[in-house]
Amino acid sequence: IIISLIRLDNGIELKLNDAHVHFSFGLRVVESAGSCSWFYSKPQRTAVKSEHCCWFPRDFFFEAAASFLCCFCSPPRIKDEPDDDGFYASPKEDSKPLKRPREDDDVKACFQGEGNTVPGSNRFFLILQDSKAKKAKSKDKKVPEADKRKKPKKEEEQKWKWWEEERYPEGIKWKFLEHKGPVFAPPYEPLPENVKFYYDGKVMKLSTKAEEVATFFAKMLDHEYTTKEIFRKNFFKDWRKEMTPEEKSTITNLSKCDFTHMSQYFKAQTEARKQMSKEEKQKIKDENERLLKEYGYCVMDNHKERIANFKIEPPGLFRGRGNHPKMGMLKRRIMPEDIIINCSKDSKIPPPPPGHKWKEVRHDNKVTWLVSWTENIQGSIKYIMLNPSSRIKGEKDWQKYETARRLKKCVDKIRNQYREDWKSKEMKVRQRAVALYFIDKLALRAGNEKEEGETADTVGCCSLRVEHIKLHPELDGQEYVVEFDFLGKDSIRYYNKVPVEKRVFKNLQLFMENKQPEDDLFDRLNTSILNKHLQDLMEGLTAKVFRTYNASITLQQQLKELTNPDDNIPAKILSYNRANRAVAILCNHQRAPPKTFEKSMMNLQSKIDAKKEQLADARRELKSAKADAKVRRDEKSKKSVESKKKAVQRIEEQLMKLEVQATDREENKQIALSTSKLNYLDPRISVAWCKKWGIPIEKIYNKTQREKFAWAIDMAEEDFEF
DNA sequence: AGTCGGACTTAGCATTTATTCG
DNA sequence: CGAATAAATGCTAAGTCCGACT
Numbered sequence: 001i002i003i004s005l006i007r008l009d010n011g012i013e014l015k016l017n018d019a020h021v022h023f024s025f026g027l028r029v030v031e032s033a034g035s036c037s038w039f040y041s042k043p044q045r046t047a048v049k050s051e052h053c054c055w056f057p058r059d060f061f062f063e064a065a066a067s068f069l070c071c072f073c074s075p076p077r078i079k080d081e082p083d084d085d086g087f088y089a090s091p092k093e094d095s096k097p098l099k100r101p102r103e104d105d106d107v108k109a110c111f112q113g114e115g116n117t118v119p120g121s122n123r124f125f126l127i128l129q130d131s132k133a134k135k136a137k138s139k140d141k142k143v144p145e146a147d148k149r150k151k152p153k154k155e156e157e158q159k160w161k162w163w164e165e166e167r168y169p170e171g172i173k174w175k176f177l178e179h180k181g182p183v184f185a186p187p188y189e190p191l192p193e194n195v196k197f198y199y200d201g202k203v204m205k206l207s208t209k210a211e212e213v214a215t216f217f218a219k220m221l222d223h224e225y226t227t228k229e230i231f232r233k234n235f236f237k238d239w240r241k242e243m244t245p246e247e248k249s250t251i252t253n254l255s256k257c258d259f260t261h262m263s264q265y266f267k268a269q270t271e272a273r274k275q276m277s278k279e280e281k282q283k284i285k286d287e288n289e290r291l292l293k294e295y296g297y298c299v300m301d302n303h304k305e306r307i308a309n310f311k312i313e314p315p316g317l318f319r320g321r322g323n324h325p326k327m328g329m330l331k332r333r334i335m336p337e338d339i340i341i342n343c344s345k346d347s348k349i350p351p352p353p354p355g356h357k358w359k360e361v362r363h364d365n366k367v368t369w370l371v372s373w374t375e376n377i378q379g380s381i382k383y384i385m386l387n388p389s390s391r392i393k394g395e396k397d398w399q400k401y402e403t404a405r406r407l408k409k410c411v412d413k414i415r416n417q418y419r420e421d422w423k424s425k426e427m428k429v430r431q432r433a434v435a436l437y438f439i440d441k442l443a444l445r446a447g448n449e450k451e452e453g454e455t456a457d458t459v460g461c462c463s464l465r466v467e468h469i470k471l472h473p474e475l476d477g478q479e480y481v482v483e484f485d486f487l488g489k490d491s492i493r494y495y496n497k498v499p500v501e502k503r504v505f506k507n508l509q510l511f512m513e514n515k516q517p518e519d520d521l522f523d524r525l526n527t528s529i530l531n532k533h534l535q536d537l538m539e540g541l542t543a544k545v546f547r548t549y550n551a552s553i554t555l556q557q558q559l560k561e562l563t564n565p566d567d568n569i570p571a572k573i574l575s576y577n578r579a580n581r582a583v584a585i586l587c588n589h590q591r592a593p594p595k596t597f598e599k600s601m602m603n604l605q606s607k608i609d610a611k612k613e614q615l616a617d618a619r620r621e622l623k624s625a626k627a628d629a630k631v632r633r634d635e636k637s638k639k640s641v642e643s644k645k646k647a648v649q650r651i652e653e654q655l656m657k658l659e660v661q662a663t664d665r666e667e668n669k670q671i672a673l674s675t676s677k678l679n680y681l682d683p684r685i686s687v688a689w690c691k692k693w694g695i696p697i698e699k700i701y702n703k704t705q706r707e708k709f710a711w712a713i714d715m716a717e718e719d720f721e722f
Numbered sequence: 723a724g725t726c727g728g729a730c731t732t733a734g735c736a737t738t739t740a741t742t743c744g
Numbered sequence: 745c746g747a748a749t750a751a752a753t754g755c756t757a758a759g760t761c762c763g764a765c766t
Contacts, residue, residue: 313756321734321757367729381728382756396730445732446760455758489759490733528724531761544731544760591734600749672734679732702752 160303162391163398163711173368173392177343179298179307181350182371182384183291185314185333188212195265198258199251210243213330216317218262225319231328235317238330298370298386299347306387307370312339318377322456322491329377338373368392378454389707398711401682403540404549405722411549414537415440422503428524432533434507435461435522439546442498443586445489446527446543458487461543462527467517471508472497480505494588551583551680556722558582559689568653573699574660576689581667583676591672604662611655618648678705683712688720 168174190211196203197214206214217226217235225231236254243251251257295310315333318326336356343349345363352358359373371384386392407414418440421433438444439461447460459468468486475481478499488494500508511521527543534541558579563572594600622644629637683701687709690697697706697713706713 309755311755319757324757369729372729378757379727380757383729385730393731400731448760450759458758460759490735490757492734526724527760528762542761589733594750596749603749675733704753 159710160391161711161714162303162394163715167395171366174300174365175344176302176347177298177300177365177370178347179343179350179370180295181341181352182339183295183311184336184353185312191215191262191265196261198261200256201258204250207244207247210239210247212315213239213242214257214259215262215266216315216330218259219266220317221259221263225327228327230325231317231319234326234328235330238328242330300386300390300392303391305390305392308385308387310384312373313375313382320456322458322487324456325453326377326455332376334373340372342367342370342372387707389704389710394708394711397708400548401552401684401722403545404552404682407538407541407545407549408553408722410538411440417537419501419503422501422507428529430507431511431522431525432530434504434511435525435530436534437500437504439543440550441500442484442496443547443550443588444494445547446530448527456487456491458489458491460488460527462522462525462530464521465517466512466515466519466521469508469521471505471512473505482508488588492588492590547587548680551587551676552682552685552722554583554586555579555681556685559685563689563693565693568656569695569699570657570660572693572695574664576686576695576700577664577673578667580673580677580681581671583681584671584673587676587680589672589675590670593669597669601662601665604658604665608655608658608662611651611658615648615651615655618644618651622648678708682722683709684716684720685722687712687716688718691716691718 188208190208197206197211198204217239220226232254240248240251296307297304298307299305312334313331316331318324318329318331320327336352337359339352339358340360340362341350341358342362342364344365349361369383369385372381374380375382388394388397414436418433418436421429422437424430424433439446445460447463449463450458459465464486468484470483470485472481472483473479475483475497480502481497481499482505484494484496484498486494508521511523515521515523531542534543534545559576562575562579564575567575622641625637625641625644629641686700687697689695690700701709701713
């Protein structure tokens, strides 16, 4: 449906349909697009407020013009500012404006400009005509069918390139933010009457509140941790808080509680869900999609952006990682009264669910979150924030890699410095220098101190204790070996035997003198002291930058080393994965071997065997066909030889692919690649590698990852150097 | 210098969805 | 086509780091 007719200053007319307008303008502006509005080819902050102005992304504008112009005429393509040297200024590095300035323009001033294009700028003005007056006219000019069909695709391709725009000044995260608030967990549905809970062998009907908490436990019955003392103790304590006085006086011993019937019921439910018909499944899917469409997006500064976690965490039993002292505690249901909403003053403020109120509505554009609440287990704040594909996350990510690249420039100096500091007279300086050496060489985390008894006992570099390392003056033919054995983040074990320099070794001996196993190894050091020192060495330098730097530089160097130009694509990808793996090992990104690992490995092996047989068969056939051709010497048999040859080649290739896959999987058994890929490896390294060797980017990044790294995919060329 | 709340990144496992296989 | 398997996505815990305050 054509709803608007637009006339350019030079008389060219554009028709826009509904979807088109929605897509490019954002919701608010569309609603108010009245009889006369101004349009710009770049975002105008004031535009959002004044309701009479809106903007097109520039490229979209021209493409739209191409598709929609009734009397087609190639619009003047206004070039961006000169392309300096193809190098995109980094967010932090450079304070000079990026490609598209975003400064607030006075709308009137634009209006009074010299024409529809201002030389040297990319402004382009449109006048939206009174759509009623033009309706009759627009009817007889029909838009070609082909263009109509092409259009949705165009929209898909037209992604906002925020990385070509200027950033906001430090501290300001947005100018306009509108969203629909969070989606709450579905309310509790009491169990059907026939599902029983037994206490001490007797049926007992629970109050709704007590029953709800009981179902949380029942759902976990198969898990090992429901047998753990701490889990049971914590659960029982919190459960009793939800009980009525009568229940409380009856139910005094968790061991006398029988949840098995409830558990069976839930298992049956899960099974039933699996068995649902296609239509029912589709219905659920549609409903989820509707929810996503309504609540999964927000408008931030003229752009519709995807929200990461718009659903509030449902209530349940807390299960920390590792040996967590709070496991089994009740994670309570979050109500609107717990929720703080953050949005623009002039936005449509999301209404709380009927009969409820928000805890608070604030308008803080110094933060990126849309919704927050305080969680009851640790008392920490949880947030609803944007998806990694959003501008606000992407900019930060890009900046992180730029900081790491700055470290690259001065890392030698820093290394020399800490080696000097090993000899310092000051204990504090020595400890700092040894800790930094570990962080640099082993990619250890900083290691903040944690409150004892509140979380699992895990450590990082600065919080290492004497009991976590063993010193071996000599081990397996190597001198000065340090053996690390401790639980790190998520209670993942770090175990490593590392030869270190003599001076480090001697220092460690010194630090351990007269200490108990549970004493801090670096007793004069913490992360704040360390980071303060790092800040002096380089602006923006913190302990974690070393992890980013070492991960990315390792990938780049491993790719150089491992890629064989003569390899085919699968073999090159194996090389990529191996380079990725080297990083994952460095960062100690482990995973539990998948439960079905052995089985799936065997399946793959049998596939390989089958393929081998198939290859042998194909070769035999080729041989006989060749013999046949020699005798008959006719066209037909020659052709047969050719096709058999091709078959052999194809099977060989398939076999090789399978074998590569098997190697890859075996090597990956206990190593998780995704964490480093997503958080530590500068995506531009991967993009450049793909471009250099002609590997399709889809082989390296899946759809979500491509969205997250759109900036890198767009800007990195083959010659990118980290 | 140390403590603490707050904001944001990083992490692995669980669940869902897509693909392959029989 | 449905089951099995693999890949992708979702979930939320657990880190890092900063700045206000004492």
